[in-house]
Amino acid sequence: MDHQDIIETIKDRGYFIIENLLPDETIQAAREILDPIFTSQRTGRNQFEGFKTQRIYSLPKLGPALWPFFSNPDVLKIIRPLLWDDCLITAALAANVLPGEQPQAFHVDDGFYPIPRPRPAFSVGAIWAMDDFTAENGATELIPYSHKWAEEETPEGVLTLDDAFTRHEPGQADGWHSPANAEIVKAEMPRGSVLIFLGNLWHRAGGNRSNGSRLGLFPQYCASWARTQENFYLSIPQETVATMPEEMQTLLGYNILPPFMGHAGGFHPQKVLPKV
Structure with a gap:
């Protein structure tokens, strides 16, 4: 499938997975930087960050081994046409989901831009699989076509984003439910693959029921006229x-x-x- 076909698929269903895009040596070079940091990294402060999830922000400051994940030409050829033909990095983080983590609250990544839905996406996310992403270890969960939902349409019967940010202790059943009004797709993909999805698509990190961790690297991009989530002028x-x-x-x-x-x-x- 060529780049234009992928773009049209993303416009239609909201996401696309390109398997095995980066070689294992590129993945391993980045892990040699990230894994030692994770050995002493704290976990999240609330349900959204994840009580059993570790995060590292402003990744480009960590050196050249991380840069290929942000400037990959095949990914940018897809993302730039979706964002008025130009883009900036808006967020640059890695998330290590540990065993026993619960699913996140469903959310959209560009919901802080105060423009009512339905509307075009103002950001596009990419998630690089630094481990195999499986249903058991917390593969990202997506609601196909939900980028077309109106402002009042949200996943029903699941943890809300407001609840997730204000919940500072885990609940026994947090997040394991599926929405009552939508089917979810688990973005299972082998290490070295990338998931590309629109910033107004409803999604969440899955829960980790496996015995191992699941590391994802998350470059997010926004239109060049939009304010970025991370202030890289200060953090890098x-x-x-x-x-x-x-x-x-x-x-x-x-x-x-x-x-x-x-x-x-x-x-x-x-x-x-x-x-x-």
């Missing part, structure tokens, strides 16, 4: 950005959206980066 040192390829600098916001959005004191932002 300029000295690090200056060592990156131009594509990565552009995706982090060191670029001009014509005619002049994003300038730095009247100059192209890449010109004010430190010299390396």
Whole structure:
């Protein structure tokens, strides 16, 4: 299936999985950076973050081994046409779902933009499988076609996002139910694959009933005129950005959206980066 066919499929059902897109050595090089950090990383503070889920943010600051997950040309060829032909990285995190974790609350990733649904997606997410994603270990769960739902349409009979953020201790049955008004699809995929989905598609991280952890790497992209979730100008040192390829600098916001959005004191932002 070519890029245009994938784009049309995403527009229709809200998501697409490309299997085995990155070689194992690329996955392993990133894991050699991330796995030692996870050994001492805390778990989440509420049900949404996950009481048995570890997270690392602003991943590009950790070095070149992480950059291929954000600037993959095959992925960007799909995402940019879905976002007015240009995009920025809006979030850059890894989530390690540990055994015993419960499913997340269903949510959409771009719900904080205050424009009523139905509407186009203002962001597109990608999830790279750093382990095999299975039904047992917490593969992402999706509601196909739910990006077309109206403002008042939500998954019924499951944990709400407001409840998830205010719940600071796990409940015995949190999240295991399926919505009463929708069928869910589990994004099972082998290590090295990527799930691409619209930011207004209802989805959640699945619960982990296996004996092992499940690591996913999550680059999220937004239209270049939208505000990003993470403030990379503060979380990633300029000295690090200056060592990156131009594509990565552009995706982090060191670029001009014509005619002049994003300038730095009247100059192209890449010109004010430190010299390396």
